[in-house]
Amino acid sequence: MATDPRTETDRYRPEAIERRWQQRWEADRLHRTPDRVEGRPNRYHLTMFPYTSGDLHVGHWFAMAPSDTLARYFRMRGHNVLFPFGFDAFGLPAENAAIKGGAHPKDWTDANIVRMREQLKGTGAMFDWEREVNTSAPDYYRWTQWWFNQFFKRDLAYRRRAPANFCPSCNTTLANEQVVNGRCERCDTPVEQRDMEQWFFRITNYAEELLANESLEWPEHVKLMQRNWIGRSEGAEAAFALERPAPDGTAEIRVFTTRPDTLHGVTFMVLAPEHALVEQITTEPQRAAVRAYVEQARRATEIERQSTERPKTGVFTGASCVNHLTGERVPIWIADYALATYGTGAVMAVPAHDQRDFEFAQQFGLPVKVVVAPEGWNGEPLTEAYVEPGTLVNSLAFDGQPSENGKRTITAHLQQRGWGGPRVQYRLRDWLISRQRYWGAPIPVVYCDRCGTVLVPDDQLPVELPYDVEFLPTGQSPLSLSESFVQTICPDCEGPARRETDTMDTFMCSSWYYMRYADPANAAAAVGEAAAKTWLPVDQYTGGSEHAVMHLLYSRFFYKVARDMGLVPGDEPFTRYYSQGQILGPDGRRMSKSRGNVVAPDAQVAQWGADTFRAYLMFLGPWDQGGPYDVEGIVGVHRWLNRVWNAVTDPPALRALPDAGETRELRRLVHETGLRVTRDLEGFQFNTMIAALMELTNHLQRLRDAGEADEAAWREAVERLVLMLAPPCPHVAEELWERVGGAYSVHQQAWPAFDETQARRATVQIAVQVNGRVRGHVEVAADADEAAARAAAEADPRVQERISGRQVARVVYVPGRLLNIVVQ
RNA sequence: GCCGAAGUGGCGGAACCGGCAGACGCGACGGUCUCAAACACCGUUGAGGGCAACCUCGUGUGGGUUCGAGUCCCACCUUCGGCACCA
Structure with missing residues (x-):
């Protein structure tokens, strides 16, 4: 039983508030993003959608939490922020799971999506689920096939017999980008060369333009990797x-x-x-x-x-x-x-x-x-x-x-x-998109003895993936074993014809998904003209740097083709991109079941709450570096939220105090913190953003211990702290916002204004050095000139002792920092 | 081999433009509350020396520039990431 004198309901218990607010937000459709909101400029934030592997892992949270924090911040800055989510649902693991005796790939995938969607809602992220996409749904891959047709019509798709990278374990060909050190990117099996009839996209036509990436606001190393890849x-x-x-x-x-x-x-x-x-x-x-x-x-x-x-x-x-x-x-x-x-x-x-x-x-x-x-x-x-x-x-x-x-x-x-x-x-090769596997979008082509290679017309799409198929991998396309799929009639001459039985590389699906979010229900186009103009390109994209080549390069290629077709504005899909690092197991190695170092996010959430888990993932270290997940460290973040909770719900005695001393310092610190948090957020420095909020909280805690505070200054500090807490820790912020009497929802409030002049100190402690070594500290006015600082410094006995009787050769004064007296 | 990033306490990390190294947190140690604990709270915590005020050393290694270097320059070592018989 808790010994805290206050009752159970007064203590911070995330399990008591998080689910409740998630339900309220969903019921209120708080995260729905209309195409236009009066007075709010549109802004498109996006985090890479996940493969439908089954369960959310820590890596998903690590990618999503800062990305959501940033999107929420920009919403508070007055933008109408689109922050959608969806599922990269085609691909081999579904098929492999089925082969191992599990469910059909479609059923397996659909069940995983249901589970992952629930888990994702538990993160508290502001995803607009009304725009969800699923690349394996016919109304999505219909348009993936449509893209294929457009590429073909523009002479950007061709078929030829050529030596292709073939993975004997996955039983399919691979794009050059999917071969890592001669091994299959997915299963690590040594890749062989096989001569096969394959479909290619002429990405090399765009090599020169893809190379010209200097002006993108992307990490330099990612741009460099792409340039090296293009070679x-x-x-x-x-x-x-x-x-x-x-x-x-x-x-x-x-x-x-x-x-x-x-x-x-x-x-x-x-x-x-x-x-x-x-x-x-x-x-x-x-x-x-x-x-x-x-x-x-x-x-x-x-x-x-x-x-x-x-x-x-x-x-x-x-x-x-x-x-x-x-x-x-x-x-x-x-x-x-x-x-x-x-x-x-x-x-x-x-x-x-x-x-x-x-x-x-x-x-x-x-x-x-x-x-x-x-x-x-x-x-x-x-x-x-x-x-x-x-x-x-x-x-x-x-x-x-x-x-x-x-x-x-x-x-x-x-x-x-x-x-x-x-x-x-x-060095860049044309993109091989044929895969001899079942769970992908069928290539919409038929082969007719009379007419040759014929596209399935756009208005006859999708070429639906048959459900009832033997998909054991034989090195042949599973679809080729389905006579009812293969036998068809030629769209041109209506004579007998055979369908192409290969499916498309899943990187095709992910090369345009960000466009579909802008117009997810459009039955007449992949993306409507108005929607494309409204949302594209993506203002801020985030995701793992393992996609530096492949996904990011293919997407740029797609976007340029779409631009040439007059479908999308601008030349590049992702104006700004930031790559997060990889979260590792507590032992510093990649998390994997075989190593037994997997941290289950659901267990972390159950123990600490989603807010704590989110904030801890941001606090761990620089986001772009990733690093080991230390199970011990999370308690520190939890203690912090506890202190925030206590400061808000159980303040010291509040009365009107003179605007001096502690009161003035509190006001000043709030502004300093706000400036730091704002700067850190915009620079992706989530770890120091949390640290700044902790410092402010610790200050409030000290005032609480001292027993009293100025009422107005305290209230302002607490309100601003809660507002700044809203992006990283949306649930506890909402709860505390309600408790301080704020109007629902905290997530619809404006980001507070913070002021440089109010953050400034009246007096500062500066270090006094003699010959470059610190020998004392003195308190001087922030705007003190050198003479004043020197006079104060020379009054210090320790300094006096070291300079008396010696010739002062030089004095260096850095206002607000230090004074260095150089003596002979 | 080539290209890129990084080496800071026991650990994760901080340090704007060259200006007090170690913010914030974990752990550890001491304490409070407790039958006992804890996801509660308070304090100490880079190393060495000193009774003390203080002193010395300290950001991978060696040199350099500077009043002053984690930060800049030169050489090297290590780790991680990418590419790798691309003519």
Whole structure:
């Protein structure tokens, strides 16, 4: 039994107030956001929607709490804030759960959404649930399919047979972005290359514009990651004449190089094993060896192929080509260090000036021809490739030029003679969107013997995902096993046709969901024109930096296409983006069931309440850094809210006191705190925002202990404290607001004004240093000049002792901070 | 290997523009209330020395600039994140 003299109902008990206010807010539709509110400018805040994994975890709270706090703050600042939420509901885990003997993916997903929505309501976040989206609902994916059609019509979608990243465990192809260190991003299985007919989006058409991200108000490291991912390289394309044209008539091999200055140093060519010419140019004596090598390269996983430590391997094709610049005969090899998917899939090898080519040349005894002379080089053989700039040698007419200059002149020469010319190459590949899985949006295409590839017309969408399907993964699309799905009629000729059976990468669904929130019920468009103008682009986006490439890049691509279609305003979907860090288990490692370090949010909420949990997640440390979740620390935040509660509900004796001393200090501190909290909120410094509120609370606590306070100053302090508490801790703020007699709802109040001049102190303590070391402190007027400060300082006996009898060489005075007396 | 971020008490962290290092909180220690506790409350808490007032040391390491450096410069070490045979 509590020994607190006050009754149970007077104590802070979150479980007694949180649910009640959540119900009241929902009943009052307090979080509904109309498209227009007179006198309130619109503002769109968004936190990344979650995958429907089943239960909310701490990471979701960590992402959501500060984001909600910020949205609430801007609402108090007078904005009509849209802060929607929804579910990224397509994807593999639903299917895998079903395969393990659970429910159908749709039922599993729908049940998870019901559970997660309830848990999310328990966070107290101001989500407008009337705008919820679910990417697996037909009235959503209908529009995902519609986007596919628009991309196709704009020649931004194409199908081709190409080597694709394939995860043998997930039994599906993956986009380049979903391969991490040669492994599947989702299940960590080594990825293989398979030749398959796949749909691609021409994201590379937008490479240059996607690269130009400097002006975005995003974290620099995220923008940098995107630029590195896109990987722009300037160089030249050069043609080498085949000694014997290929059977299909191809007469040359084209290569991309960033070192056109070294063109005279080419001593062999390297084709990727998958290069189209390999089969054609290989000579009979070499055929068996080449076939064996190609076969082995095909089987190798990406990890095996990507290992840079592995010695270089390759096979001579027996064929040769001619270097136009020198007339030299150049043997053509194949090697797996040449990538089929970059540049032309062929490399001109200059072993003297490229380390990879050098290693290959060493391995197979190929010649090394120096064409850029290192400083002081006298012709001795190189022990490694010389990659620095230098002077061109062995380069005929170009001898003597600086190599940097040679890049330009040799490229110009190529162009002039029709052998190539300048070229820009990107590391970014086109986006592979086909997935051989069930639980995704079907690609809305049919294949007709007569008409070929035909889009399902927009007005016939959605192509519905059949419920009754065998979705065991076989490497084939599950939909291909459903005859009733596959058999269809051609929209053009009405003859028999077969449906495409692959589904779309779920990153398609999430590339436009933020648009749908603006107009979630529109049955006639993905997003209506007026709604798009009203809300887009998103003013403030937040989410994990694991999406720096992938989701954030794909969304930018989508938005630019939508802009080109005239659908959305501006060029970028997310004006401002801030990335939070990752919350780790108490042991500092990623939370996972297998490690047994998972903290269950429901248990934290049950023990401490949602407000405490929210505030603690913000208080832990800088939001962008994340870090371990320390189960011990949360009690500190709970104690703080307790002190706030006690200060509000059980104040000291209140009477009118003179506006001096404690009273004046209280007023001043409230303004100082308000300024700090405002600045911290706008700068995403949630940890120091909470700390500032704690300091103000501790001050109120001291006045409470002292037994009395000025009534007006106290009331103002408490009211402002509760208002500032409203964004981070919405429930307790609402309860206390009611108790101080405020009008419902605290969340519809204006953010209080805080004033620099009122936050200023009349007198300040400054440090007095002698030769840079603190020797005392003195109290001076805040606006004291140097002479006054010095006089006060010299009155201090400790200072006096250290400067008496010595020559003062210099005095440095920093008003409000310190006075440094430098003596000889 | 390349690119980026960061190293501060026992722990999480704070410190605006170069100006009193360690705000705020956890833990620990001491105390209050209690049969006992606690998600209650009060106090102390960087290290070393001193009876004390005080003194010395201290922000990854070594150097430098400055009246003054956690903050700026140079070199290095460590950790984390990204990329990685991209021609």
